[in-house]
Amino acid sequence: MTVEPTRDPNAVPPTAAALPVTVDVVALTVRDGALHVLLVERAVEPHRGALALPGGFVLPGEDLVTAAARELTEETGVTPPGHLEQLRTYGPLGRDPRGPVLSVAYLLVAPHFGVVEAGSDAAAAAWHPVTDVLPAGAGPAERTGPAAPGGLAFDHARILADGVERTRSKLEYSALATAFCADEFTVTDLRRVYEAVWGVRLDPRNFSRKATGTPGLLEETGRTTSGGTGRPAALYRAARPVVRPGGLADGAADVPALLNPPLLRPPV
Amino acid sequence: MTVEPTRDPNAVPPTAAALPVTVDVVALTVRDGALHVLLVERAVEPHRGALALPGGFVLPGEDLVTAAARELTEETGVTPPGHLEQLRTYGPLGRDPRGPVLSVAYLLVAPHFGVVEAGSDAAAAAWHPVTDVLPAGAGPAERTGPAAPGGLAFDHARILADGVERTRSKLEYSALATAFCADEFTVTDLRRVYEAVWGVRLDPRNFSRKATGTPGLLEETGRTTSGGTGRPAALYRAARPVVRPGGLADGAADVPALLNPPLLRPPV
DNA sequence: TCAAAAGTGTTGGTTATACACCCATGG
DNA sequence: CCATGGGTGTATAACCAACACTTTTGA
Numbered sequence: 001m002t003v004e005p006t007r008d009p010n011a012v013p014p015t016a017a018a019l020p021v022t023v024d025v026v027a028l029t030v031r032d033g034a035l036h037v038l039l040v041e042r043a044v045e046p047h048r049g050a051l052a053l054p055g056g057f058v059l060p061g062e063d064l065v066t067a068a069a070r071e072l073t074e075e076t077g078v079t080p081p082g083h084l085e086q087l088r089t090y091g092p093l094g095r096d097p098r099g100p101v102l103s104v105a106y107l108l109v110a111p112h113f114g115v116v117e118a119g120s121d122a123a124a125a126a127w128h129p130v131t132d133v134l135p136a137g138a139g140p141a142e143r144t145g146p147a148a149p150g151g152l153a154f155d156h157a158r159i160l161a162d163g164v165e166r167t168r169s170k171l172e173y174s175a176l177a178t179a180f181c182a183d184e185f186t187v188t189d190l191r192r193v194y195e196a197v198w199g200v201r202l203d204p205r206n207f208s209r210k211a212t213g214t215p216g217l218l219e220e221t222g223r224t225t226s227g228g229t230g231r232p233a234a235l236y237r238a239a240r241p242v243v244r245p246g247g248l249a250d251g252a253a254d255v256p257a258l259l260n261p262p263l264l265r266p267p268v
Numbered sequence: 269m270t271v272e273p274t275r276d277p278n279a280v281p282p283t284a285a286a287l288p289v290t291v292d293v294v295a296l297t298v299r300d301g302a303l304h305v306l307l308v309e310r311a312v313e314p315h316r317g318a319l320a321l322p323g324g325f326v327l328p329g330e331d332l333v334t335a336a337a338r339e340l341t342e343e344t345g346v347t348p349p350g351h352l353e354q355l356r357t358y359g360p361l362g363r364d365p366r367g368p369v370l371s372v373a374y375l376l377v378a379p380h381f382g383v384v385e386a387g388s389d390a391a392a393a394a395w396h397p398v399t400d401v402l403p404a405g406a407g408p409a410e411r412t413g414p415a416a417p418g419g420l421a422f423d424h425a426r427i428l429a430d431g432v433e434r435t436r437s438k439l440e441y442s443a444l445a446t447a448f449c450a451d452e453f454t455v456t457d458l459r460r461v462y463e464a465v466w467g468v469r470l471d472p473r474n475f476s477r478k479a480t481g482t483p484g485l486l487e488e489t490g491r492t493t494s495g496g497t498g499r500p501a502a503l504y505r506a507a508r509p510v511v512r513p514g515g516l517a518d519g520a521a522d523v524p525a526l527l528n529p530p531l532l533r534p535p536v
Numbered sequence: 537t538c539a540a541a542a543g544t545g546t547t548g549g550t551t552a553t554a555c556a557c558c559c560a561t562g563g
Numbered sequence: 564c565c566a567t568g569g570g571t572g573t574a575t576a577a578c579c580a581a582c583a584c585t586t587t588t589g590a
Contacts, residue, residue: 010313010314010365010366011366012288012325012366012367012369013325015325015327016288016289016325016326016327017288017289017325017326017327017328017329017330018286018287018288019286019287019288019289019326019370020280020284020285020286020287021284021285021287021289021360021370045278046278057280057281057283057284057285058284058285058287058360059283059284059285060285060368061285061361061368062285062361063359063360063361064357064359064360086356086357088354088356089332089354089357089372091331091332092289092326092331092332093329093330093331097278098278098279098280099280100328100329101280102287102289102370104357169441169526173437173441258437258440260532260535261532262530262532264528264529264530267528
């Protein structure tokens, strides 16, 4: 078995570009009835001092999901719980002053995380209401230039907008909302997620019927809450695990089990 | 303005991985009442002789969408018409025998393309019914190993399955079906798309009412068909252009204008 | 016994499905 | 005037938003 010295047919062609790749994480949670995103303050150039999504460069031999988890922990002290799914890939041109950089964005949805603390490359890490950092009405269609004044570093404003929009849509057609809740939760907990993410008020009585009547959304535990005021509420689990077995496994397609019937957003 | 010679804070850190990046295109169309995918037969190693999605390496200074269009044209002679959207990113580990390679997959949906012809790196290029190449029932959850015997090269079976599944879902909630149709089309043309992609029969009369009654889906042209047998049908255009202005622009989010109400798949 | 929260019954309007029927054209 | 495919009418059933009302707890 001799190897052709001049051209190995089983090698990457030399004309191919070799690109640095980053992963950025849109970590979302619901706090105080509002959707919050986890942001860091950049401690290094470029965009030093600006707010940014946690993230960083993929290391040699590393996979994307591994890199996402590592960067999140390094910069914010948070160990990824909950539901991690790929959002989309950005670049490589015109998004980083250092040159062509490809960025793969991930969406992380989870109930209240542990305490966040700034790590390497980050001067600070904290939760921000998305309404504070995203100009109202700035849908994903509105292109925000790189590092808009007062905005996020790089094209992170657009990535965040995409992540929020995806989350809003997926509440309708998938069981993603349960990823915002703890292991066991009440129908009211679930309703507060919908209300926070969509920014609407929903009728608790009709929502209860809809949620419990939608196959593939809830699974009874037989247990109830206690201690609170009022009648105890039934506790549920997510019917099909939103977190795929294996924890951080990179979900197959971003086409989860669809809810049927869907929980449609009320028309404005 | 002196530049720090030892460490430029505005440079990509040397520890970052530089990865070769490919783009792969899942090109779908409806032919003879069935969903077809455009595949090439690989003329070079690895996986020489196997069927694969058209695609190849991104070149230096090139953007992803540009690379996707270039590779598609090079390998199949097809100039991308229609609707191009990013599907998802795969890798970099464990998917290419040449080593870590990141692949960004695109979904291309269009009406009948022009003639396809094999180009460089491809021994053949042709349309295949997806049912021929994807084992029935192989949803995106079923992981098919790299280059399963008789299957597609690399992890292309999984990419294709993801693309088909995404297409099926998006017919329900978006106007994607119009991207399968020519500039002007009848309600029956549109119905045949739904029937082919979902693999079901739909009542022509009720479908007509639903399609014409769903805002954001159809736009009247005032014109009708002629020459065929039976009563002439009204011709429509896609209401909101599925192709974004600029042709191949990389769509903002994969969150297109949602149909309200959606056109739900009939329950099995 | 009261307040608070959970959950069920009821009702009237909307929407969907199934299918009978009419419309417009080519041969 | 008949065959063919396009499109509308309509009855029945299913669904849904609104809200009165009952249940179950803590104080």
